[in-house]
Amino acid sequence: MSKKILLDKINVPGIKSYEVYRQNGGYASVEKAINDMGADNVVEEVKKSGLRGRGGAGFPAGLKWSFIDKKSGKPRHLVCNADESEPGTFKDRYLMEYIPHLLIEGMITSSFALGAHLSYIYIRGEYMWVYKILERAIAEAKAAGWLGKNILGSGYDLELYVHCGAGAYICGEETALLESLEGKRGNPRIKPPFPAVSGLWQNPTVVNNVETIASVPWIINNSGDDYAKIGIGRSTGTKLISASGHIKKPGVYEIELGVSVYEFMNSDEYCGGMIDDRPLKALVPGGSSVPIIPHNLIYKTAAGEDRLMSYESLSDGGFETGSMLGSGGFIVYNDTACIVRNTWNFARFYHHESCGQCSPCREGTGWLEKVLNRIENGYGREEDIDLLWDIQRKIEGNTICPLGDAAAWPVAAAIRHFRDEFEYHVRFPEKVKNRAHFVDEPFEKVRHLLQKQTV
Amino acid sequence: METAYKQNLNMSETLMNRINELLSRYPEDKKKSALLPVLHEVQDAHDNWLSIELMDKVAEILSIKPIEVYEVVSFYSMYNRSPQGKYMFEFCKTSPCCLRGVEDLMDYTCEKLGVEVGETTADGLFTVKGVECLGACGYAPMMQLGDFYKEHLTKEKIDQLIDDCKNDKIILLDK
Numbered sequence: 001m002s003k004k005i006l007l008d009k010i011n012v013p014g015i016k017s018y019e020v021y022r023q024n025g026g027y028a029s030v031e032k033a034i035n036d037m038g039a040d041n042v043v044e045e046v047k048k049s050g051l052r053g054r055g056g057a058g059f060p061a062g063l064k065w066s067f068i069d070k071k072s073g074k075p076r077h078l079v080c081n082a083d084e085s086e087p088g089t090f091k092d093r094y095l096m097e098y099i100p101h102l103l104i105e106g107m108i109t110s111s112f113a114l115g116a117h118l119s120y121i122y123i124r125g126e127y128m129w130v131y132k133i134l135e136r137a138i139a140e141a142k143a144a145g146w147l148g149k150n151i152l153g154s155g156y157d158l159e160l161y162v163h164c165g166a167g168a169y170i171c172g173e174e175t176a177l178l179e180s181l182e183g184k185r186g187n188p189r190i191k192p193p194f195p196a197v198s199g200l201w202q203n204p205t206v207v208n209n210v211e212t213i214a215s216v217p218w219i220i221n222n223s224g225d226d227y228a229k230i231g232i233g234r235s236t237g238t239k240l241i242s243a244s245g246h247i248k249k250p251g252v253y254e255i256e257l258g259v260s261v262y263e264f265m266n267s268d269e270y271c272g273g274m275i276d277d278r279p280l281k282a283l284v285p286g287g288s289s290v291p292i293i294p295h296n297l298i299y300k301t302a303a304g305e306d307r308l309m310s311y312e313s314l315s316d317g318g319f320e321t322g323s324m325l326g327s328g329g330f331i332v333y334n335d336t337a338c339i340v341r342n343t344w345n346f347a348r349f350y351h352h353e354s355c356g357q358c359s360p361c362r363e364g365t366g367w368l369e370k371v372l373n374r375i376e377n378g379y380g381r382e383e384d385i386d387l388l389w390d391i392q393r394k395i396e397g398n399t400i401c402p403l404g405d406a407a408a409w410p411v412a413a414a415i416r417h418f419r420d421e422f423e424y425h426v427r428f429p430e431k432v433k434n435r436a437h438f439v440d441e442p443f444e445k446v447r448h449l450l451q452k453q454t455v
Numbered sequence: 456m457e458t459a460y461k462q463n464l465n466m467s468e469t470l471m472n473r474i475n476e477l478l479s480r481y482p483e484d485k486k487k488s489a490l491l492p493v494l495h496e497v498q499d500a501h502d503n504w505l506s507i508e509l510m511d512k513v514a515e516i517l518s519i520k521p522i523e524v525y526e527v528v529s530f531y532s533m534y535n536r537s538p539q540g541k542y543m544f545e546f547c548k549t550s551p552c553c554l555r556g557v558e559d560l561m562d563y564t565c566e567k568l569g570v571e572v573g574e575t576t577a578d579g580l581f582t583v584k585g586v587e588c589l590g591a592c593g594y595a596p597m598m599q600l601g602d603f604y605k606e607h608l609t610k611e612k613i614d615q616l617i618d619d620c621k622n623d624k625i626i627l628l629d630k
Contacts, residue, residue, distance in 0.1 A: 087549045087588040125533045126589050128602035129629045161480040166491050166531035183490035185530040244551040244592035251593045345550040349587050437558035
């Protein structure tokens with residue numbers, strides 16, 4: 001069993017409640033931070049830990065905290081990003097639903113470190129029952145004196161509230177989230193200024209993912225150095241992985257960063273292997289926006305080294321032969337999955353979720369969806385594959401937020417690694433028209449048709 | 456502006472108390488921030504949709520312009536601008552759920568209820584919708600029903616859910 005620091009107490013009966021959480025050592029990090037350490041030392045420990053943002057970008061959390069503007073004298077805020085919406089990702093919900101006080105403890109300790117007196121947890125509106133769980137847990141924490149005025153007699157005041165969105169993937173982007181928290185449409189802001197200087201209501205603000213904040217109590221209770229000993233290289237600590245698709249045991253798993261992809265896929269501690277023991281075809285290791293990789297690049301990198309569950313190893317080879325750890329949304333495909341249909345499905349998602357501010361994204365995601373839809377349904381043209389390549393290239397890097405990139409990358413990777421499947425759709429339209437839904441005949445059975453010269 | 460559908464406004468004391476509690480979470484001069492949570496509460500209390508008149512009412516309560524409410528309501532997918540079936544089956548149709556057969560289940564549900572995706576049954580009881588990723592990929596196929604998720608769905612579970620809805624055994628809101 002690998003080390004657990006987030007889910008180690010998840011099976012303690014009643015851990016959802018304040019009493020049981022407290023009896024099991026809960027809120028110790030708040031006491032230690034306020035009574036013994038002081039704010040600057042808390043920031044220092046988080047820096048030492050090497051903890052990287054768990055929302056997907058992987059930016060060092062301590063460094064992000066150190067950017068917060070203290071000189072202006074404006075009120076500072078900590079905002080927790082619980083807008084988890086990246087397809088394939090459902091880990092934050094698991095933490096909030098089953099051990100809500102861990103996040104609240106992390107929010108208090110982190111707010112103290114940043115000198116924030118008013119903090120929010122922004123949760124997606126669809127997680128309405130989890131919103132209510134957090135509301136109740138915040139009330140319990142407040143009743144027990146961990147929130148409000150003069151916490152632990154230190155003179156430190158903090159109010160923490162939960163705030164709900166209403167169904168918009170884009171609000172997971174931190175500046176769109178802040179717009180939404182101000183009661184507006186979720187249109188991302190142009191950076192700079194960064195939220196650390198001008199965030200919520202133009203005040204200095206740090207936005208961190210749920211899992212990032214939930215890792216802080218352990219770091220403070222132990223030490224940044226202890227945390228940095230877990231994991232591998234610059235991928236320190238543990239990571240929650242949301243595993244879904246064609247595997248025996250879908251669910252949320254906490255791994256030590258650096259475990260091999262093979263072990264994660266096949267051991268009984270984690271995914272337990274492929275459902276019905278069918279062959280593995282492809283993997284999206286970090287949520288729908290990261291490049292899909294084919295079976296020959298999953299367990300080994302192009303250089304022939306073992307592929308590990310770490311930021312560095314999963315991106316080894318760049319986008320040519322690698323992918324990204326991203327949010328840890330681990331989607332597994334067996335030989336029956338149609339890559340064209342999957343790519344169309346993701347393109348539809350991004351088209352639906354584009355906020356519409358930037359033309360390359362607003363128009364481009366729509367074109368991607370349209371062209372992919374006609375290929376998938378047997379109405380594609382020979383030149384469509386190159387057209388798709390061209391469209392995605394013109395979206396990437398040309399928008400003010402990363403949604404454009406997120407829409408472009410899956411399309412590029414699918415064409416890069418599975419071009420023959422797209423060609424099959426275009427050259428044999430009668431075979432793909434009126435097919436059953438997602439799961440269909442293995443492509444390997446029809447690949448030989450592509451060798452023929454004529455349609 | 457006028458609405459195509461009529462709605463009786465009912466800003467009850469319970470609802471107003473909840474709205475005031477939500478407003479108290481934001482600084483005195485930043486009450487607009489409460490808009491999204493307030494709209495959820497107001498919609499829940501009005502058969503799951505928001506008429507122009509109701510949006511105007513929300514604008515009045517938050518002391519903002521009506522357009523500031525309309526532009527938000529039209530941006531976020533969880534706000535409905537027309538009447539919906541009492542039980543809205545919102546299936547997640549993003550890829551991880553498709554890998555586990557959600558499209559077949561949607562077909563089954565539509566056939567059983569005699570509607571197409573996006574339609575409401577004649578008795579006003581059911582609406583079937585396909586929505587984007589709900590963050591439950593490991594528990595697929597699944598749907599949202601009111602404030603809750605129904606996961607690991609099968610045809611048998613759909614049958615049961617439909618029966619439970621008809622017999623008024625389903626809790627929709629987490630209040």
